[in-house]
Amino acid sequence: MNRRAVFTFSGTHFLNDLVTTGMVPALVVMYKQALHLNYTQSTLVVLVSYLTSSVMQPIFGTSTDKKPRVWLLALGAFLSVMGLALTGLVHNLVLLLVFIGLSGVGSGAFHPEASRGTHLAAGSRRGLAQSVFQVGGNAGQAFGPLIISLFIGRTGLRGLLWLVPVAFIAGGLGGQIIPWLSGKVRQAKGRRREVAGENNIAGVVLLVTIIILRSWCQVGVVVFLPFYFHNLSLATSEIFNFVFVGAGALGTFIGGALSDRIGQKRLLVLSMLVATPFALVFPYTHGALAVIDLLFFGFSVLSSFAVTVVLMQMMLPKNIALASGLSIGFGVGAGGIGATFMGGISDLFGVATVFTILSVLPLLGSILGVFLPRDVKRA
Template sequence: MASDSGTQADSIKLQPINRRAVFTFSGTHFLNDLVTTGIVPALIVLYKHALHLNYTQSTLIVLISYLTSSVSQPFFGVITDRRPRVWLFSAGVFLSITGLALTGIAPSFNWLLVFIALSGLGSGAFHPEASRGTHLASGQKKGTAQAIFQVGGNAGQAFGPLMIPLFLVHTGLHGLIWFLVLAFLSIPLTVQLLRWMGDRVKETALKKKEIPGENHILGVVLLCGVIILRSWCQIGVVVFLPFYLKHLSIGASETLNFIFVGAGAIGTFLGGIWSDRLGMKKLLIVSLFLATPFAFLFPHLHGFLSVLDLLFFGFCVLSSFSVGVVYMQLLLPRNVAVASGLAIGFGVGAGGIGSVLMGSISDAFGVSTVFTILSFLPFIAAIFAVFLPSDRVRLAARVKHK
């Protein structure tokens, strides 16, 4: 019996990367993050003017979006680790898009927050199962698969701000209702994977007791610190760049946001591939240290140099995004969905909290003070990363077990 179990586990471990599944997960991640972490921060300018909000109220929208979408992810992870619910992958992305679409017809600020919360909960339900599915489809290419999955989300974040100058500037907030078309298009895209996901979950359940190593709680805490600081930096730039560059049109400032997050999407993809070769801890430390000088320089640059700086800043600070997810799964080998919820959700949710804090600072001291604070965050995150447990040691333990 033990031999049969071992043979079955080996056949699961040796499966190659399922590229069709991975790219489908990436595509749905694009749609989900386009309407949550992508377009919501960019819409703050329009929400603020339409409903006559102050900075604190405006950033409260981001907080509600990120709290419901991100802090809920670990809780969905706990539930689905105990009993996988693959249908949340499909239902989650549908609800996230639908909630955002309804904000276009929100009659008041309170209703706006309700619809934002619905969208956030959909995103919170989507991520753990989608990340688990990517993990199951990755074979031996964990970093590469997560990079493909995360670059879909980062691309959604990048294209979110572009929806303002390309579409919503012409239609106004009411144009958001057209996103319902995307919500219904997501159904056939996601449903096709549900049977495969269910079968793979059953297969991996057979070898769950054989997973080597215990959860590394101190490492999880340190990695959460890295993710939170990086998220504060990223979200701070996206939310406050249009206010910082108020001499530019909304379209121009959101185009700069696209450059920042778009470069981050490229960094996410390459960072995942490089981490398979260089190691996750090393890539985390190096990328965050490299982001530090660009963060310090940005408030002091103008014109083309500021655009170039944003390009390198976004590339460096977000090149460890997918690495953080795989690293967290390595530190929590017995709770993959919880690990995904923490790495993707908790960090982004903390970014929402940070945006409200930065909004209060902006009301009191001005937006330029926020960018001064943001410039220190990648350096502090890099220091945290230095003390992370070695990913090479934990991977070696797994290989020895196999």
């Protein structure tokens, strides 16, 4: 495993996901208050962010599988951060959605090339390499709400302009690995014709369904926790989010490393099954018990994050970048759709109903995971 490359991709992933999937959902409350939005309008922010990322990732993945464009790694990371930074200047919903969409498109361009690069740098440690890469993203998701709590909550939305220099850092970090990545992609292109095994479309459809269920659960918790704990301050509720996603980052690393030993399918099924009781209990917990439950819930439900990327690459050995677009992008976009749908439910029935729905999703994912193919040839 090329550690320098893997950790470079992971660090860039941290900065990208810090804003796109870390700060955007956590900013919904502030956007709602500043622009006087209802729940459905507020969750449109998440929908646009995730849909642009979701739609663009498979498109970029399919395109770059045919003709690699490694420079999208740096450009995408730059745009994802810059787009969110510019939302600090908006005064209406339309302009907000435009800049959020720009950020999502940048994230959509970044992920396929970064995931392909991690795949090429992994050697025989695919589970470990993808877990390091995904931990970067999950850590960004975890620190996003914390930044909202400690900084943006005090400065207001204009504080997002401090992300402008971060955008240049993200672009530079991705740019310095491009020469190495270009060489590896050329080598891999020559070997691709010799790869044995066909794409497993049935397995891909089933795995995408499981990823969507997990994404609905993850995004639902992150978006609706501040509304659910309405009696707590914004800072406190975002710390709860940090606990959930931070535990998920740890789970992602351990799950990915463990999957190299026990198998990706088994890890996926067990992680979703273990998450089920914590999901079911959460609506009935309060205070310290809620924090403890969120810790175990986040750890277990997100420990399969890197694993599903590796599984998708195994099922699409001829389309590695597309595999990333489906396992990361499509699932995240589906999370945005789920958040908007649950926003409508909240307007009609209350936020508590959302958490009742979320509590059964890990069990459904675990059951479907049993039917995944056992033996998939490695790319």
